[in-house]
Amino acid sequence: MNSAHQDLRNDRLIRALRRQDVDCTPVWIMRQAGRYLPEYRATRERAGDFLTLCKTPELACEVTLQPLDRFDLDAAILFSDILTIPDAMGLGLSLNEGEGPRFARPVRTSADVESLIRPDPESDLRYVMDAVRLIRRELNDRVPLIGFSGSPWTLATYMVEGRSSRDFSRVKDMIYREPSTARALLGILSESVSLYLTAQAHAGAQVLMIFDTWGGVLGHAEYRYFSLDPIAQIVEALRADPVAEALPIIVFTKGGGQWLPRIAQIGCDALGCDWTTSLREARRLVQDQVALQGNLDPAVLNASPDKIRSAVADVLADFGPGPGHVFNLGHGVTPGIDPDHVKVLVDSVHDLSRSPS
Amino acid sequence: MNSAHQDLRNDRLIRALRRQDVDCTPVWIMRQAGRYLPEYRATRERAGDFLTLCKTPELACEVTLQPLDRFDLDAAILFSDILTIPDAMGLGLSLNEGEGPRFARPVRTSADVESLIRPDPESDLRYVMDAVRLIRRELNDRVPLIGFSGSPWTLATYMVEGRSSRDFSRVKDMIYREPSTARALLGILSESVSLYLTAQAHAGAQVLMIFDTWGGVLGHAEYRYFSLDPIAQIVEALRADPVAEALPIIVFTKGGGQWLPRIAQIGCDALGCDWTTSLREARRLVQDQVALQGNLDPAVLNASPDKIRSAVADVLADFGPGPGHVFNLGHGVTPGIDPDHVKVLVDSVHDLSRSPS
Numbered sequence: 001m002n003s004a005h006q007d008l009r010n011d012r013l014i015r016a017l018r019r020q021d022v023d024c025t026p027v028w029i030m031r032q033a034g035r036y037l038p039e040y041r042a043t044r045e046r047a048g049d050f051l052t053l054c055k056t057p058e059l060a061c062e063v064t065l066q067p068l069d070r071f072d073l074d075a076a077i078l079f080s081d082i083l084t085i086p087d088a089m090g091l092g093l094s095l096n097e098g099e100g101p102r103f104a105r106p107v108r109t110s111a112d113v114e115s116l117i118r119p120d121p122e123s124d125l126r127y128v129m130d131a132v133r134l135i136r137r138e139l140n141d142r143v144p145l146i147g148f149s150g151s152p153w154t155l156a157t158y159m160v161e162g163r164s165s166r167d168f169s170r171v172k173d174m175i176y177r178e179p180s181t182a183r184a185l186l187g188i189l190s191e192s193v194s195l196y197l198t199a200q201a202h203a204g205a206q207v208l209m210i211f212d213t214w215g216g217v218l219g220h221a222e223y224r225y226f227s228l229d230p231i232a233q234i235v236e237a238l239r240a241d242p243v244a245e246a247l248p249i250i251v252f253t254k255g256g257g258q259w260l261p262r263i264a265q266i267g268c269d270a271l272g273c274d275w276t277t278s279l280r281e282a283r284r285l286v287q288d289q290v291a292l293q294g295n296l297d298p299a300v301l302n303a304s305p306d307k308i309r310s311a312v313a314d315v316l317a318d319f320g321p322g323p324g325h326v327f328n329l330g331h332g333v334t335p336g337i338d339p340d341h342v343k344v345l346v347d348s349v350h351d352l353s354r355s356p357s
Numbered sequence: 358m359n360s361a362h363q364d365l366r367n368d369r370l371i372r373a374l375r376r377q378d379v380d381c382t383p384v385w386i387m388r389q390a391g392r393y394l395p396e397y398r399a400t401r402e403r404a405g406d407f408l409t410l411c412k413t414p415e416l417a418c419e420v421t422l423q424p425l426d427r428f429d430l431d432a433a434i435l436f437s438d439i440l441t442i443p444d445a446m447g448l449g450l451s452l453n454e455g456e457g458p459r460f461a462r463p464v465r466t467s468a469d470v471e472s473l474i475r476p477d478p479e480s481d482l483r484y485v486m487d488a489v490r491l492i493r494r495e496l497n498d499r500v501p502l503i504g505f506s507g508s509p510w511t512l513a514t515y516m517v518e519g520r521s522s523r524d525f526s527r528v529k530d531m532i533y534r535e536p537s538t539a540r541a542l543l544g545i546l547s548e549s550v551s552l553y554l555t556a557q558a559h560a561g562a563q564v565l566m567i568f569d570t571w572g573g574v575l576g577h578a579e580y581r582y583f584s585l586d587p588i589a590q591i592v593e594a595l596r597a598d599p600v601a602e603a604l605p606i607i608v609f610t611k612g613g614g615q616w617l618p619r620i621a622q623i624g625c626d627a628l629g630c631d632w633t634t635s636l637r638e639a640r641r642l643v644q645d646q647v648a649l650q651g652n653l654d655p656a657v658l659n660a661s662p663d664k665i666r667s668a669v670a671d672v673l674a675d676f677g678p679g680p681g682h683v684f685n686l687g688h689g690v691t692p693g694i695d696p697d698h699v700k701v702l703v704d705s706v707h708d709l710s711r712s713p714s
Binding site: 277318 | 524525526529530533534573575576577578579580612614615632633634635638654656657659660661664668671675687691
């Protein structure tokens with residue numbers, strides 16, 4: 001095992017991502033550091049606003065560690081926003097509770113694309129790297145730290161739309177009407193994400209995850225061209241870096257269940273799956289060449305502890321025996337969830353997957 | 358061919374749905390009678406509000422026929438709202454431009470479910486049947502008329518949420534916390550939709566389509582139980598009716614690309630596909646046992662005529678040679694589209710698919 005992982009006291013996640021045997025299925029939860037936790041809301045309150053929370057390494061570290069103190073999680077994930085890169089590009093990000101992110105200066109034309117600043121991670125995004133370093137120190141090898149980025153396509157949707165969108169009409173206009181502008185934008189984003197994730201690896205991230213939250217809105221042919229190819233370029237760049245090359249890479253295209261066989265071929269180690277996908281079917285499709293991460297519907301966390309436990313059992317049974325499963329939700333945990341229900345989930349995953357000894 | 362179809366002057370749609378040879382690929386467009394057409398907006402203005410437009414057979418007939426006068430479409434589809442059944446159940450439907458449908462009395466408890474009125478189609482939904490009869494008379498066998506309904510699950514999402522939703526948390530709470538209440542609701546809706554579509558067949562509809570707009574938000578196991586099984590019950594009921602049994606049935610689960618092999622087994626004639634699905638792959642998955650309908654991304658209609666034409670060629674090539682393709686968008690046409698672009702789409706489908714003679 002590479003030096004990034006050799007001192008870990010809990011290496012279940014790393015082993016599962018490498019499809020090695022584990023004593024029980026590792027589990028972490030997308031958005032595990034978030035609004036459903038009262039201690040998170042308290043830190044967020046102290047920070048004043050969400051961006052300050054993201055940009056203050058001590059606070060980002062604090063909220064990253066909060067869920068680990070409550071639950072027996074097998075990983076920490078860097079607390080940060082998905083839009084740090086476009087923010088560092090100077091687009092004027094604002095985040096208002098309830099209405100989602102907005103950019104004051106959206107990217108609409110080829111001139112807009114050409115004038116984009118390429119952020120240097122260690123200066124323009126230093127607060128992220130400082131947070132990674134601080135979290136690694138505080139974690140003290142308790143569990144691995146996952147670093148992450150949005151995918152180029154997902155970043156592009158926000159940058160072009162300028163805000164959350166239901167139909168993605170502006171960014172789709174760009175790909176259908178000005179594909180060369182879209183290609184140029186995605187090229188810049190591929191480079192920027194590669195540098196960003198490489199810097200996170202150098203700062204101490206032990207797993208890297210690419211969130212392709214909006215890949216699933218693309219047509220099957222456009223997905224390959226405008227979302228998967230840029231992700232593949234990032235994976236290639238990471239594999240060429242002496243530090244990053246040793247880290248497991250997880251790629252999660254929400255709504256991408258039909259495309260798992262293609263995604264499995266880009267050289268990543270694991271694929272995220274949302275709840276529309278049967279993990280059994282997914283294993284067959286990817287022929288067990290990559291690990292799978294997922295995939296409980298987050299809405300189950302609103303049900304009774306008994307239902308949560310039986311739903312966990314269903315996901316474990318759906319994946320079936322053998323290595324290569326990382327338990328997670330199929331999307332982030334929602335704000336109104338009772339933290340005790342999350343505890344039921346985490347403990348159930350370990351209990352129900354542990355081999356009798 | 359059954360009497361519902363024997364006098365049709367253009368039977369391409371019927372033939373394609375039965376996987377018989379056609380001179381060129383038939384095409385119609387979801388929401389082809391809609392806001393992108395100035396003549397529609399004029400009729401809508403005269404009606405005063407959307408529900409009056411739906412509930413006045415003469416006006417519904419008028420807007421149903423409008424796109425046929427502009428474009429060389431191979432089908433008419435009944436102009437109506439997807440929520441006519443819950444409206445007739447007494448839930449107090451209102452439709453306000455921009456914010457989507459709302460119900461004054463959403464369904465939340467088992468008592469709410471038990472007190473639901475079962476609408477009688479020929480009395481409580483007589484305006485729909487009158488519209489079908491009038492459209493058939495006015496169409497005069499020019500092209501077939503498609504009747505439709507929302508799927509039980511899709512109707513249930515609106516009835517339980519009470520309005521459009523992003524996360525479907527209330528209806529998911531019902532399936533995870535009170536599955537017996539959800540089952541009871543879906544059972545009532547299956548019966549009601551069966552009666553509604555049977556009545557449309559008796560009134561003159563020549564094809565029946567079930568729109569499962571929100572099936573794709575369910576987990577893979579829940580989809581089968583809460584969306585597909587109720588649809589299968591409807592198909593069974595239609596097959597048992599002496600008039601409806603002869604009509605081709607199209608089932609469209611948006612976001613259901615991973616589940617096409619299952620949907621193909623419920624006895625319907627054709628599956629709708631959205632643009633995330635490769636039609637080539639879909640044919641392989643369903644082993645050519647059903648026809649396929651789709652699947653251009655509606656956003657392409659905002660691009661240039663040349664791009665529209667090449668995108669049509671791509672969809673036709675993706676389906677490939679052989680019978681069983683009905684061209685359509687992967688979702689409804691959006692309000693801002695230039696009608697001339699729709700003409701390019703329709704004409705391109707015919708031109709590019711016609712066998713050289």
